[in-house]
Amino acid sequence: MTTKVMDKQKLKKELLLFLIITFTATILLTFAIYFISGPISSSPSKLWYTSLQVCMLIPASTALFCMFYFRSTSITRETKIIFAFFLIYVILFCFESYVKPILGTVEMPMVALQPTSVEIPLISMIVAFTGILTVILLNLKKKWRAGLEPAKLFWGRNLKNYLIIPIILSLITVFSFILNYLLGLGLPSKKFDLYLFFSTLLPSLTLSFLVLWPNYFGEEYGWRVYLQDRLLPILGGYKGVLLLGIIWGLWHAPLILVGLNFPGQPVLGIVLMIISTIIMGIIFSYAVLKTGSVWIAVLLHLILDTIYPIAQYYIATPFNPVFSFGTGIYGFALLAVLAVILLRSRVWKIKNME
Numbered sequence: 001m002t003t004k005v006m007d008k009q010k011l012k013k014e015l016l017l018f019l020i021i022t023f024t025a026t027i028l029l030t031f032a033i034y035f036i037s038g039p040i041s042s043s044p045s046k047l048w049y050t051s052l053q054v055c056m057l058i059p060a061s062t063a064l065f066c067m068f069y070f071r072s073t074s075i076t077r078e079t080k081i082i083f084a085f086f087l088i089y090v091i092l093f094c095f096e097s098y099v100k101p102i103l104g105t106v107e108m109p110m111v112a113l114q115p116t117s118v119e120i121p122l123i124s125m126i127v128a129f130t131g132i133l134t135v136i137l138l139n140l141k142k143k144w145r146a147g148l149e150p151a152k153l154f155w156g157r158n159l160k161n162y163l164i165i166p167i168i169l170s171l172i173t174v175f176s177f178i179l180n181y182l183l184g185l186g187l188p189s190k191k192f193d194l195y196l197f198f199s200t201l202l203p204s205l206t207l208s209f210l211v212l213w214p215n216y217f218g219e220e221y222g223w224r225v226y227l228q229d230r231l232l233p234i235l236g237g238y239k240g241v242l243l244l245g246i247i248w249g250l251w252h253a254p255l256i257l258v259g260l261n262f263p264g265q266p267v268l269g270i271v272l273m274i275i276s277t278i279i280m281g282i283i284f285s286y287a288v289l290k291t292g293s294v295w296i297a298v299l300l301h302l303i304l305d306t307i308y309p310i311a312q313y314y315i316a317t318p319f320n321p322v323f324s325f326g327t328g329i330y331g332f333a334l335l336a337v338l339a340v341i342l343l344r345s346r347v348w349k350i351k352n353m354e
Helices: 001-039 047-070 077-098 120-140 142-151 161-182 194-235 239-253 253-257 268-291 293-315 327-344
Strands: 105-108 118-121
Touching: 001 047, 001 194, 001 239, 001 253, 047 077, 047 194, 077 118, 077 120, 077 142, 105 120, 118 120, 118 239, 120 142, 120 194, 161 268, 161 293, 161 327, 194 239, 194 268, 194 293, 239 253, 239 268, 253 268, 268 293, 268 327
Parallel strands: none
Antiparallel strands: 105 118
16 A cells, blocks of 8 residues: 555545534534524524534634544644643633633623624633733744644744735625615614724724634634645645535534524525635635635634624625625625635645545
8 A cells, every 4th residue: 555545544534533523513512502592593692602602613622632633743842832722712611601700701892703792701711812922922933933834823924915815805895795785785783884883893803813713713723724634635726625615514504504694594594604615715725825824714714703793783784694795695706706716826736645
């Protein structure tokens, strides 16, 4: 048996175990909360809001388990420090959210995932804030950055993409919500006010990045690092990113079935979610391939989740969640144009292991 065949079989084993654990844990959690709290409403209950965040932590938690189980060579002294902060956050957040906050909670206005003020467990927030400061410090020294690079935990290369891609994605998304308002496809929950939108968005993005980054790391390290680094060598760039988008969409299926994003449209909702995750997956994966870092995907995901609720408040909440811009199919079409442009890049020219 050749080394290439052995490597391919190893990647498949790592991939399969990751998918089994990630999907099983997500399904069990989703339906456990459903039987306790019922379907997700347009304004999720505190239990659902917490559980949606816990679901986001599952992919990276599983990825870390698999990396240690299969003795990944990307685990270094520096990566262990960041992984430790993440895992401590996961444990503390679950305890403080489902059992009892250790030192109370802090109310924060307009953070990602929730268009109103939300209470965040204080100790979990401190761990998250300390963790992101540690990430910044570890990226300041060349030797430490070298230790982070194999696990894609350094800031990466082509740093201009941290400015270019988020700005383009943000402008398209905001423009999409404005089209809902201009074309009569929606009205703001409060009032149309771009000044209030941007003055709320900027501090919300900053706060979200500092204290909610583990949620987005939780998804993006699982999908854009662990899974992507195994799918693309096996299938090549184009097939790999397509399958990654499908898997990412199917992972949301249990949540769609209980009312997330497309209430009353379980089947159509899953199809639309898969279309959305394929498109967004191309954009996020391109950013990671271009920089070599997971942090740009964390940033992009966080930006979108922060824009959505604030845009619904101050630009337009669509009358129809399916046939609309923003988070509807017309909005997907706008983002698909960007995705098609990015598919022309050379970063996808990855030879598979056939």
